[in-house]
Amino acid sequence: MVWKISDETAYDTLGEEVHLTINGVTIRAPQDQSLLVTARQNGFEIPTLCYHRDLPSEGHCRLCVVEIGEHPRTQIVNSCTYPTQAGLVVQTHSETVLQARRMVLELLLARTPKAKLIQEMAAAHGVYESRFKTDDPEELCILCGLCVRTCREVVGVSAISMKGRTPDKQVATPFMEKSSACIGCGSCAFVCPNNVIPYTEKEGIRTIWGRDFELQPCNVCGNYIAPKYQLEHWAKITGDPVENFFVCKDCR
Amino acid sequence: MDLPRLEAILSRYEGESWDLIPVLQDIQDAYSYLPKDELQVVSERLNVPMTQIYSVATFFKMFSLLPKGKHQIKVCLGTTCHLRGGGRVVESLSHRLGVEVGYTTKDMQFSLETVGCLGSCAQAPVMMVDDKYFGRSTVDKVPKILKLYK
Numbered sequence: 001m002v003w004k005i006s007d008e009t010a011y012d013t014l015g016e017e018v019h020l021t022i023n024g025v026t027i028r029a030p031q032d033q034s035l036l037v038t039a040r041q042n043g044f045e046i047p048t049l050c051y052h053r054d055l056p057s058e059g060h061c062r063l064c065v066v067e068i069g070e071h072p073r074t075q076i077v078n079s080c081t082y083p084t085q086a087g088l089v090v091q092t093h094s095e096t097v098l099q100a101r102r103m104v105l106e107l108l109l110a111r112t113p114k115a116k117l118i119q120e121m122a123a124a125h126g127v128y129e130s131r132f133k134t135d136d137p138e139e140l141c142i143l144c145g146l147c148v149r150t151c152r153e154v155v156g157v158s159a160i161s162m163k164g165r166t167p168d169k170q171v172a173t174p175f176m177e178k179s180s181a182c183i184g185c186g187s188c189a190f191v192c193p194n195n196v197i198p199y200t201e202k203e204g205i206r207t208i209w210g211r212d213f214e215l216q217p218c219n220v221c222g223n224y225i226a227p228k229y230q231l232e233h234w235a236k237i238t239g240d241p242v243e244n245f246f247v248c249k250d251c252r
Numbered sequence: 253m254d255l256p257r258l259e260a261i262l263s264r265y266e267g268e269s270w271d272l273i274p275v276l277q278d279i280q281d282a283y284s285y286l287p288k289d290e291l292q293v294v295s296e297r298l299n300v301p302m303t304q305i306y307s308v309a310t311f312f313k314m315f316s317l318l319p320k321g322k323h324q325i326k327v328c329l330g331t332t333c334h335l336r337g338g339g340r341v342v343e344s345l346s347h348r349l350g351v352e353v354g355y356t357t358k359d360m361q362f363s364l365e366t367v368g369c370l371g372s373c374a375q376a377p378v379m380m381v382d383d384k385y386f387g388r389s390t391v392d393k394v395p396k397i398l399k400l401y402k
Contacts, residue, residue, distance in 0.1 A: 152301070161303035164310045174306040175288060175317075181302065 018086035023093065035079035035090060036064050044092045047101065047121060049108075049193065050144035051080050055153055060145050062104045063121075067091040076100055098125070106130045108142055115140050115194045135167065140196040143169055147188035147197060157181045157233070160188060160209065171197075173209050184213030184227035220251035253289045257282065262297055269300050272308060276315055284320040313367075321356040321363040323401050325349075326380040330369035337390070338377040342366055344391045345379075348398060362401070 015031030022044055029038040034057060039046050049061035057080035066079040070089050076096065091097060105122040110132035112118050122128065145162065148171060152158040159182035163172040173179035184206055189197040199208045206213045206227055213227035225231070225248045235242035261278045265271040275294055279286055286309050295302045309315045327333075327342045342353060345364055349357050356363040370378045375387025379397070386397055 148303075152303075158301035158303045161301075161307040162311075163306065172306075174302040179303075 020088040022090045029084050032083045035082045038084045055149045057081050065100045067094045067097050102127050110134050112139050117193050140194045146191045150187050150191045155187050178211045183229040183233045185230045218248035219246045258290050285316045321360050324363050326367045328370040328378045329366045332373035333377040336376040344394045
């Protein structure tokens with residue numbers, strides 16, 4: 001399994017320090033670190049929806065856009081996927097940037113009118129309603145891909161992925177069937193910012209992505225620890241016998 | 253599952269993950285769709301998770317997870333063809349074949365789909381059957397064209 005270290009902690013893997021300007025302030029930051037991380041480390045707040053420090057950035061949400069270059073030759077780029085380079089001139093809150101962010105939020109609001117997170121974020125940017133057509137008023141998924149990336153990069157099983165292309169794009173298991181790769185860990189539901197992923201736990205059975213997972217009770221206290229499949233997955237990656245995981249972390 | 257047929261396709265590649273799209277294209281050409289069992293073998297052989305194959309297979313229009321007909325009919329609905337009556341050609345084909353756009357006739361002879369542009373706007377409206385172009389196609393030319401393939 002490949003472990004990706006979050007870019008906020010992995011200084012040794014980054015290039016040497018370079019100078020750049022953010023909002024008129026000259027700062028020093030390691031080369032090739034994403035602009036988003038550089039800005040945040042120096043106290044410039046940039047809103048994001050699809051960024052997570054432990055996951056590779058894929059630039060889905062487009063909220064983190066910043067303006068780079070000097071007037072009149074500026075361009076709008078995703079700060080989460082753009083590398084820090086020597087001499088860059090970055091604007092995180094110029095009028096062009098704010099306009100782009102308001103447009104993104106308006107589009108998101110049209111997609112998920114009932115999502116609290118989007119409503120709050122839009123209101124913070126002065127967007128209260130959308131000019132665009134809403135396809136499904138009950139839709140809550142913003143297609144940020146956090147669940148897909150968590151399953152692939154952190155859990156390491158890749159049980160879900162994006163299916164199709166917009167406007168019918170959605171998160172799904174292969175062939176929309178019960179996934180044999182899923183271990184029922186629930187990480188996708190945990191990381192989801194809008195709690196869209198259906199997930200129930202009842203009488204020792206966890207149901208997620210249409211599959212039932214039997215939960216393993218702790219050998220000492222009897223509280224449920226995790227699905228059996230997940231413990232078997234742990235046993236497989238650590239090489240320890242699966243029985244080692246049958247005691248919950250409080251009883252160890 | 254026809255394993256030798258699939259092996260013949262896979263043997264043309266080195267079995268690296270970046271061979272995924274060419275392999276899928278070859279399977280699509282050979283089988284006229286991407287069968288699930290074959291995709292499972294591809295997943296194991298190229299060491300690509302099934303999720304990624306499903307993602308790629310549903311993203312590109314050239315791939316189909318359902319069997320396609322013997323002849324693929326593509327009607328252009330790009331800007332020029334749209335203005336010059338491509339929509340009426342689609343309607344006529346759909347009516348004559350008895351299928352909606354995106355589906356295959358019951359006898360598995362024809363699959364009907366619309367495309368964004370076929371690259372010959374001067375001949376608008378254009379339709380394509382397999383790899384043959386039919387320029388300046390009109391509603392009354394549709395039965396003649398279909399007759400060639402029936």
